[in-house]
Amino acid sequence: xxxxxxxxxxxxxxxxxxxxxxxxxxxxxxxxxxxxxxxxxxxxxxxxxxxxxxxxxxxxxxxxxxxxxxxxxxxxxxxxxxxxxxxxxxxxxxxxxxxxxxxxxxxxxxxxxxxxxxxxxxxxxxxxxxxxxxxxxxx
Amino acid sequence: xxxxxxxxxxxxxxxxxxxxxxxxxxxxxxxxxxxxxxxxxxxxxxxxxxxxxxxxxxxxxxxxxxxxxxxxxxxxxxxxxxxxxxxxxxxxxxxxxxxxxxxxxxxxxxxxxxxxxxxxxxxxxxxxxxxxxxxxxxxxxxxx
Numbered sequence: 312x313x314x315x316x317x318x319x320x321x322x323x324x325x326x327x328x329x330x331x332x333x334x335x336x337x338x339x340x341x342x343x344x345x346x347x348x349x350x351x352x353x354x355x356x357x358x359x360x361x362x363x364x365x366x367x368x369x370x371x372x373x374x375x376x377x378x379x380x381x382x383x384x385x386x387x388x389x390x391x392x393x394x395x396x397x398x399x400x401x402x403x404x405x406x407x408x409x410x411x412x413x414x415x416x417x418x419x420x421x422x423x424x425x426x427x428x429x430x431x432x433x434x435x436x437x438x439x440x441x442x443x444x445x446x447x448x449x450x
Numbered sequence: 451x452x453x454x455x456x457x458x459x460x461x462x463x464x465x466x467x468x469x470x471x472x473x474x475x476x477x478x479x480x481x482x483x484x485x486x487x488x489x490x491x492x493x494x495x496x497x498x499x500x501x502x503x504x505x506x507x508x509x510x511x512x513x514x515x516x517x518x519x520x521x522x523x524x525x526x527x528x529x530x531x532x533x534x535x536x537x538x539x540x541x542x543x544x545x546x547x548x549x550x551x552x553x554x555x556x557x558x559x560x561x562x563x564x565x566x567x568x569x570x571x572x573x574x575x576x577x578x579x580x581x582x583x584x585x586x587x588x589x590x591x592x593x594x
Contacts, residue, residue: 329467329471332471333467333471333474336471336474336475336478337474339478340474340477340478340481343478343481343482344481347481347484349484351497351588351589352588352589353497353502353558353586353587353588353589354500354501354502354503354586354587354588354589355502355503355556355584355585355586355587356500356502356503356584356585356587357503357584358557358572358583358584358585359581359582359583380565420565420568420569421565422564422565422566422569423564423565423566424564424565425561425562425563425564425565426498426517426559426560426561426562426563426564426565426568426585427498427499427561427562428565429565429568429585430498430500430561430585430587431498431500433500433585434500434501434502434587437502437503446568446572446585448569448570448572448573449565449566449569
């Protein structure tokens, strides 16, 4: 009985046919090429709804800070903290860093202020260490 | 000059499959790692670009409410009125509390949405006793 060269090789060392595996691998690759979707990573900011308090007999440094988010004269959002007005998140964060955090902060946006500005105000509070913050429904 | 007798040796051009299989397997592993099936159920939104909180990725909200720039509320891509949205939120939160699951509400609003729509939703939820809610953001420069 004469063996073919292929049979001799198989009997000697064992051969693994690769064709089927390559087929499956290509099918898997096509599947993931079609189903993969590159999306941006999302995050969240806590915005527990609070009620704006007005404690007349309390010391000024125990009253929560109130950040008003408004639309300025030029149509750009502005942040009002007391008498001070700033135009960007970094400036708002710098202002908040100098304030006491114990009483917390309220973020109160005007009705026509874009959500992007409101979220920027909340992020400024997060960056400045104001973990006790609340979203207050504005006008 | 005598030619060598015997069988002429012809060079057979073989195709070495090994490197190709290596590359294909690496591509498969890459797509396995980077594909995110859970994102398919969320409505594509242009969220405000902010870093958010550090542990935000670990939370699983009880319900996700999307708010388009025109003020339309969406839950699982279905358009709802404000009252319907609040009712669904209350129902989802109640069910989550009953099953002792996280009962947070995630509000994903388009960055151009006027804040009055968020205020309306927040006021409605607060009136129904739901105060644990977060605003969705998109991490700048990230993608996966």
